[in-house]
Amino acid sequence: MAARASLLQLIILSLTILSLFSLSASLPTESILNAVETLSNAGYVVMSLTLQVSSEAVLTSQCRSATVFAPPDYSFSRSGQPSLSLLRYHFSPLALSVDSLKSLPYGTKIPTLSAGKSLTVTSFASDDRISLNDVKLSRWPIYDDGSLVIFGIESFLNPEFTSTIQIRNPSFDVGCVVVNDYPNTLSKGFMFGEASETLRARGYSVMAAFLDLQLLGFIGQPKLTVFAPVDEVMVNRAGDIPDYPSLFLRHVVPCKLSWIDMVNVNQGTELQTYLEGFGMNVTRSSDLFMVNGVQITFPDMYYSDWLVVHGLPEILPVPSTPEHEGSDPDDNKTDDKFPKASIATSKPKS
Template structure:
């Protein structure tokens, strides 16, 4: 039983695969239909979870509608309302990706189309609809790749102020590389990652891994969820904030900078003929106090989560 009135005429007009929630919360039926006569929209067969409605509108008093089915509907899954789980693909974690190299160009192109559509659908239903639309717009460019690594930002982050991601999506896509978090953590600091943006590359600014005992960062940004989504050809990592533009030279020389505040080493000028230890002069211009205890204060810079201090670059 489902709440609402769904006569047969209305069911025929529903898009193929429409889900309607039943009176059991979290359980949905799927409505599909097919035409029995080509080019005749009036001759339709309607199916509910694969079971044909053989007696449409068996009873209809304006308050209750009863349709007669050909058989019984199987027990509905708790994921029957979840489009993401019902339509996305799943692959074994130990899949040998070297098998992809044995495919012909035509087979690989077909596989890449399939994998891209899978990721686009899963991103759309997981709160990454902006990125999903962007991948659709760049579909012709992406489908020619062999693999792709994508760094994603969710819709909430984008509309909370990270609008720069919309104009720099190409900077967040690494073509022809399938980089898991384990692969990324093996990269040394300063290693470049070619992106779809021909004028900009990503740079590993902080090497990660167990030996380094620190979180790896790319363009000074850490990864929020590693290996968030993947299939045979596409892998997606999510971020806290968009990547800033960083040059490889900046990343290489950044670790060489001491990190001290340069103002702390600037000498303070003193009047000529006086001792640097003087804190005050007497009437004759001589030091009134020979020993002065200097107090040095250090101001800690404000900590910004997920953005590593890179000296204003």
């Protein structure tokens, strides 16, 4: 009876994925048009026109998320129309919420769409306003639809900014351990409802449905990080019902890793996931973080004292085995058994 109910849940999930086939692989035009209108209504008329005219030149076709830092009209009047390079410096390829920005310590680097240039967090936890490059942000986003976020700023951001305060990053112990024999503690209040709602609102409905299925209902230590692929890349897996457990488990690690935790993780750290034999390799390039080569585009989408969810633009592929060499890695079938005890290891810095 229980097996039949689980199968029914998986079929319902498959139908959920199929319903998402119309989603775009980049920021939808509707998001940009809505943002243009909202900016204009909020008094950021010049930035509204700038976004409308130059969005195609700034945002690439692969940009599935972005945060825009919008200067006020008087900054444009004083400085004139910015160069394309300066304009790109005001766009980050990450969707950054207020909570995510507030959690970042002084000195954290935020990548931008201007090649090789990053923004620097210049506010402390005790400050009442977030600042980047010593420029204060609006307290709340002007626009936020889950994939495109826009904050107002007091003036243009300076690409040549350098901080005079030196911050030492603390050493960090990953401590990711998958335990085999554990009691079920989810019934004591560790539920995924709030996280699922957040994922659905942000365009990650399929991973929200996986959480609702309680595929991790056996865990005993509720410290988790979920790396959630966005809906539009999940539609290709709609018919692979037997692979759903494998698909979900390989995107979950048994420890809580916020964005700032990842800043302090050594380059090349290997994290074990809940899929036996499948690991995540954490790397960093130009202040962007990647797991198995897939960029994290929505850091700290959801954050609690026991669960963190980061958004991904792609599914983490299963590596090819010798007998499957040359085939699509995602077509390789893997063992969906629950994992045995395993520990994350960290490769030394070179």
